[in-house]
Amino acid sequence: MGHHGWQGNPPGTEQEARRRIVEAATACLDRAGLARTSLSDIAAEAGVTRQTVYRYFPKLADILGAVAIAGVEEFAVRMERHLATFGSPAEVAVESVVFGVRAVPLEPRLNLLLEAGEGEFFTGAVTSREWLALGARILRNVPVDWASSGVVADEDFAGLAEVLMRLFLSFLRHPSTPPLSDTQLRDLVGRWIGPSLAS
Template sequence: MGHHGWRGNPPGTEDEARRRIVDAATACLDRAGLAKTSLSDVATEAGVTRQTIYRYFPRLADILSAVAIAGVEEFAGRMERHLTSFGSPAEVAVESVVFGVRAVPDEPYLSLLLQAGEGDFFTGAVTSREWLALGARILRNVPVDWASAGVTTEEDFAGLAEILMRLFLSFLRYPSEPALTDDELRKLVRRWIGPALVSSAS
């Protein structure tokens, strides 16, 4: 079942096994950094074989994504608090993109995915089901009149989150030349995203 080893204390569930691998990876990254962390290092830290690691995480990129998700709750809370200062769905959408572009590079675990250098590391994480669900949850928790913009169902929130996260990802991975200021980025996103979130009654 992939529970061989584990320093004599095998996990009781698949979820616990994954959590312990993520904890081991986090310890390796904190100690040695991304450049000096391999799947073998994570396996040694967890007390299992590489084959056991592969059972739960086929690639190092998958572990990095899991580490980032495990550490993202504080970031999500800060984003939610920031977005509550804006009063309309359009402004919340715009500011979510600006906040993400500016804040993610300074986040200790989220930035790991950027440091990995391979574009698919970060892209794969941000467009995964788990990350899109997180984006939808952040939007849903911001107390604006989403219904006035036609955003009412879980599918609506998920779709809006995916569009905004893909937009944020594009600006983050491929910044404009010359670089946009916050106000310039805000103006650009508002011009093209804002009309989709304005009440048809206004």
């Protein structure tokens, strides 16, 4: 494994190398923002060449996705806590969309996904294996009677998470005109998602 640079302290594993590049990217983004952060900046912060960064993250979008994932745990805890205040699988599903639409733009790390501009980056990040697994975990941790709605197996939670994440992704990328209030958004999603999870 090549260790050019690394400020004289090469990582011992591929995972450690990736972690340190993500930490370097986070420092650059915190300092300069997305518009003024390049792969060259991240490489300099990590003490490596651009080629080394490319080896672990072929595109800046890949690094941004990793930075967002690294900052998502606290968000997931808050989302689980919020969803736990609802009593049925249908309510939890609907509220997960509303929470995602309203909260993601306010999260510094997750907002990177919105700031990154048009194209497939946002979609690719939110529908990646890691994000879908996170969504499934959040749903599974909410203490409602999922079995009453037919959501039992791992693939059930994974499928539901994917549908809900794709739904809130759509609302984020293409907001309604005029914008929907929380109540309107909740009613719209509940009208079409709720019946599929009714006991």
